[in-house]
Amino acid sequence: MTGTRTVRYAPRRGEVIIMVDQLPNLGREQEMLAEMGLSDMDELFSDIPAQIRMQDGLPLRDPQSEEEIIADANRLLGNNVALCDRVSFLGAGLYRNYVPAAVFAMISRGEFLTAYTPYQPEVSQGMLQAMWEFQTLLSELVGLPIANLSLYDGSSASAEALTCSVRVHNRKATQKNVVYVSQLTSPDKISVMQNYCQGGGIEIRMLKHNQDGTIDLESAIEAAGSCGVYVEQPNPIGLLDGGITQLKEIIGKNTALIVGVQPVSLGVVEAPGKYGADMVVGEGQPLGSPITGGGPLYGIFACSQPYLRLMPGRIVGRSIDVDGKVAYCLTLSTREQHIRRHRATSNICTNETLIALMGAMHMALLGPEGLNHLAVRNMTACLLAKQKLSEIQTIAIPHLHSNHFNEFVVELPGKAMDCLAYLDGNGIVGGFNLSAWYPNRTNWLLITVTDQTKAEEIELLAAHLALWSAKAVMA
């Protein structure tokens, strides 16, 4: 390559003024270089061959001051429609629940916010203990003895649970390298599962559901002898399915029952550990975290004893220090990538600790009765919404007499897509168009309520749905 020009250190005037608040040694380069016996910043990069040096500076915008950045952030993000500014019935896996102010205040403490993974336990006791407490809170919530300190999100947690089930059960399985997943599961989640499973040659088969949305227990026997079965409770269309509590008996001891949960529901609904679940996973978000555009979230992962040594993720143990004082540290690390490398149970390193900490703080503030109350608020709002919408003659609620937690299906007399556009025009985020998951269900809308849903908002939705569907029937 000819005409090579090395990049000289020459910050422009504006650059110095703008970045001086982030770079303490700006303007002191020569002093530091001189002490090392160097005269030019470029000498520090003498090991980079000229032919792979960038010829010009980065073709990016000029630096901005904090005040300019916040102004732009307000302009750009202020242009978004935030759910708090609308009446919203959109959920489908992420839920707009209230997060107490103390949670935000506490996780903003720099000692938590700006720490790395607690590799040096002596100076990381705070986060280690908080995560050990998180493990306990979660373990109690789901009814299983072991919980890790989070995976990325609900989808990676369910995918990792499937591969874990194969590691544990494949030797005795009659259907080797096979797992079953409820056919109602969101295709986006199944896509994540497939990416995680394909490397191990794991085949994902679908578990059938009945017309009424419940699990088909008769065909579930097909899953016996496979490595694992994944179902959700409440299921993806909002049903609380009693059949799932009988599933473990059907699939047997050597097939893992993996239950995906909405954690708030467990304030009212039976803990999966009590009806035979071997692993419980899910999106932890409704406990402690805003939706934040779909991340960061935290994937919860809990399991029973047989899975402990083959599970993914970090886990904290209570130990003692040299003086015999209670102390906490990461344990069972020999499963992990930094020790076991290509034989690790998972590649996960960075997880979602801070968001899990928000979950722990929310759980600590709720207490058992607070969680129950929160679940009741979700369920009664759902009951009220079902009642109100069932009064509309032109729409149907296919599973009206089933039990729901906080979402349910409405069958419209026209396309859900069109209905959502109409509702949007009237300031309502109307729910989730289920044709995105089930292509032939073009008229199915998934309506979600949360603890934030008000009775007037349900009335408003009912009024607009009645108007729209009356017109749709005419058309």
Next chain:
Amino acid sequence: MSNLFDHKGAVGKGYSQPKPLLPAHSISLPENLTRKQAARWPRLSEPEMVRHYTWLSKRNFGIDTGFYPLGSCTMKHNPRINEVIAQLPGIAEIHPHQPEHHIQGLLSIFHEMQEMLEICAGMDQVTLQPVAGAQGEFTAVRCIQEYFKSRGETERTKVLVPDSAHGTNPASAAMAGFEVVEIPSREDGRIDLDAIRAAVDDQTAVMMITNPNTLGLFEPEISQVAEIVHAAGGQMYYDGANFNAILGITSPGLMGFDAVHYNLHKTFSQPHGGGGPGSGPIGVKNHLAEFLPGPIVKKRPIMVGEEAHAIDDLWYGWYQPAKSIGKVQQWHGNAGAVVRSWAFYRRFGNGLRTMSQHAVLNANYLRHAIFREAKKAGVDDMFCDGAPTTVVKHEFTLSLQPAKEKYGISAMDVAKGLLDKGYMAPTVYFPLVVPECMMIEPTETESKEVLDAFAEHFVEVLQVDAETLHAAPVTTPVRRVDEVYAARNLCLRHPYEEE
């Protein structure tokens, strides 16, 4: 009160909530679905909760507490404006299933970040979906796997990884179903071209490398590595963990890489949060772009009727790559981390080069200062460079092997001694190729005074006798923690009295 579970307030304790919309008894669930035993959670009032977590936070060390020279982790200051922005309703209260016209502002930020990351790494297309570096690695090798399948090259089943690589590299490759081949480094810690020549064949799919390598040294023969791997028909993957050293100076694209992951929680200041969240976007060259997980953001001029929602007369829309591997996260990745990193990027803009120069300046200065102080104190015989070099990049390694041999002082002893001086310890025993390794990364956000003081304290620790150091730390909330005891006497949750 030192344990959350010691808080046994009255039944119903907790933060107050509004009444339900219908009376609780209107719910009737069948017996098998009804929870019988409440979770045995503690009961705290807000003042108790706030005090508990404040107490815990004081037992934790963060960048805000003090110097955090943890090699390979890029523990730079996290500007607070980023946190303020991430809590604006326009990101915190956004659902990923909202229609495009609700989120033009967010999508424009996504697009700006995609473009910026493409420019910095010399790649053609970025996806922001992977949520951590390891997930980025996994996503990229999956894309390459599908690329080879689409070409009928299904025999390419091997991934080459240097023995000095981060553990996630081999773990991610194995998770995607590849066979991992470890390439030994040269005596001087650099890549051994002959070893790579000997290892590549028509089964080679990918070579995964980080450059600067985990010793903090730039691999000067990186272009030759790319030539060898490409000549064998393989692809080059860049582990972006050490990207902080080279922005605006060189790029993975110029070095000959085909795919790269970025750690927004390292290079772009997303706070580490005690172990996460992170964000691990990947960038690829054109031939791999259609295999990326979707959706990614594309922009176009607005059409009639879009004016009301548009930003600067442009429309930002989701795009599904044609041969996509599918998803690795159910939604659109860690959007909150992307927004924080966007605020960080705006702070530097084209001055990201200056940022990297200062990261390298600080690392070289600290290395110089440590040797300077050691010579002054006459303890420069206790350690040496992890690998011979004149300059380092954003981090460097020291070997405490001489101290171990002469005085029985290990890298871990020095690490624990540094805790007593009020510092976070550097990374120890990694990379594995350096005996008694200590890996030090100061980042660009530490002042010369901090670096000088650390060098002095480092040398002071070396002058402490072995016996005293074995007993360190003594000033921390707890002293050396028995990790063997933890593993042998597993206690992974609070032991309730009734159990």
